[in-house]
Amino acid sequence: MLELRTLSPSGIGKFSEYLDNLAGSPKENPPFSLLTESGFTEAVPGNLLIDQSKRFYSKMAAAEYLSDIVGKIDATLNVRTNPGLWTWLALCYFDQLCPVARDGSRKADEKVRYIFPDIESKEHWRRYYRHLLAGPYEIYSIHQKNGRLLLEGPLNELGDITEQLASRMEIISNKNVIRAADLLYYDKSRKAPKIGATNRNKLGNLRRFVAITLQFDLTYDLYAMNERDIVKLLPPEFDSWKRH
Numbered sequence: 001m002l003e004l005r006t007l008s009p010s011g012i013g014k015f016s017e018y019l020d021n022l023a024g025s026p027k028e029n030p031p032f033s034l035l036t037e038s039g040f041t042e043a044v045p046g047n048l049l050i051d052q053s054k055r056f057y058s059k060m061a062a063a064e065y066l067s068d069i070v071g072k073i074d075a076t077l078n079v080r081t082n083p084g085l086w087t088w089l090a091l092c093y094f095d096q097l098c099p100v101a102r103d104g105s106r107k108a109d110e111k112v113r114y115i116f117p118d119i120e121s122k123e124h125w126r127r128y129y130r131h132l133l134a135g136p137y138e139i140y141s142i143h144q145k146n147g148r149l150l151l152e153g154p155l156n157e158l159g160d161i162t163e164q165l166a167s168r169m170e171i172i173s174n175k176n177v178i179r180a181a182d183l184l185y186y187d188k189s190r191k192a193p194k195i196g197a198t199n200r201n202k203l204g205n206l207r208r209f210v211a212i213t214l215q216f217d218l219t220y221d222l223y224a225m226n227e228r229d230i231v232k233l234l235p236p237e238f239d240s241w242k243r244h
Contacts, residue, residue, distance in 0.1 A: 002035060002092065004048040004069065006077075006084030011040030015091055016115055019108050026105035030094045041088065044073055052092050060151035062093075062133060063140035070137070080141075086116035086134040097132045097156050113158070129166035130158060139166060143178050149186045149193060150178075160198040161185075164210050170217050177213055179227035184209065184241040194241070204238035 007015065011034050018031050034040050035052075048069055056062040066089070070079050079085060090097055090113075097114060098106050108114070112130045129135040132155060139147045139162075150162045165181060166172045185197040185206060196202045216222060216233060231242060 001049040002052050004044045004050050005041040005088055006044060006082065007088040008040050008042060008084065012083065012087050012115060014040060015087060016111065019111055019114065022106055022108045026107065035092055046072060048072060050092065056096060056155050058152050059136040059155050060148060062155050063136040063151060066133065066137050067140055080138065083116040083118055086131055089133050090114040099156060129162065132156065135166060143175060146179055146182060149182045152192055161193055161206060164206050168210065170214060171210060174222055176225055176227050176230060177222055180230040181209060183227055183231055204241050
């Protein structure tokens with residue numbers, strides 16, 4: 001178990017340097033020592049502990065676990081927008097966020113997957129969901145189990161469904177719209193998105209749902225409608241999704 005901490009700006013810088021180096025040195029070990037170094041971290045008040053060895057089978061599992069822990073943090077730390085906290089957590093679980101290949105190498109994705117974007121950045125609210133831990137936490141905080149369409153996938157993959165739904169504030173902040181998407185595209189028997197949901201060539205695919213929902217948002221109060229009423233508004237191209 002580790003004491004929950006936050007990375008300082010210099011600590012974030014060191015982690016960022018490591019990510020830069022991975023392109024040329026893909027077998028370089030992560031700087032896990034930063035997690036406990038007082039010069040690069042600061043303890044979170046409350047003596048909270050986190051299990052670095054815990055394995056997550058999905059984004060949902062990670063979000064549930066982290067919610068139980070960070071939910072105990074004092075509000076003055078601004079959990080939802082704290083770069084030091086989420087970047088520290090990304091380093092803590094880096095083996096799961098950027099797993100080692102059979103040859104011992106790693107291939108990191110874009111930095112925002114691991115380093116939480118600065119709240120002062122104009123791009124923050126368009127990019128926060130791309131962080132592989134803060135994104136699922138935020139989605140789970142809003143939607144709980146109803147966020148399963150976005151959260152059932154592997155922890156180290158963002159996924160096209162998350163990209164389409166979470167990148168639009170009008171969509172991801174509306175519980176009824178997310179429930180409508182769940183009704184259409186979640187396969188309960190497979191406990192996974194329905195096959196073809198993100199296929200651009202398939203009628204009524206998820207991208208079309210997003211586009212049409214954004215149009216509806218101009219003329220309907222979607223926050224006041226339940227998910228079934230939203231689904232009823234959809235044109236015939238969505239009929240096959242409604243039946244399954």
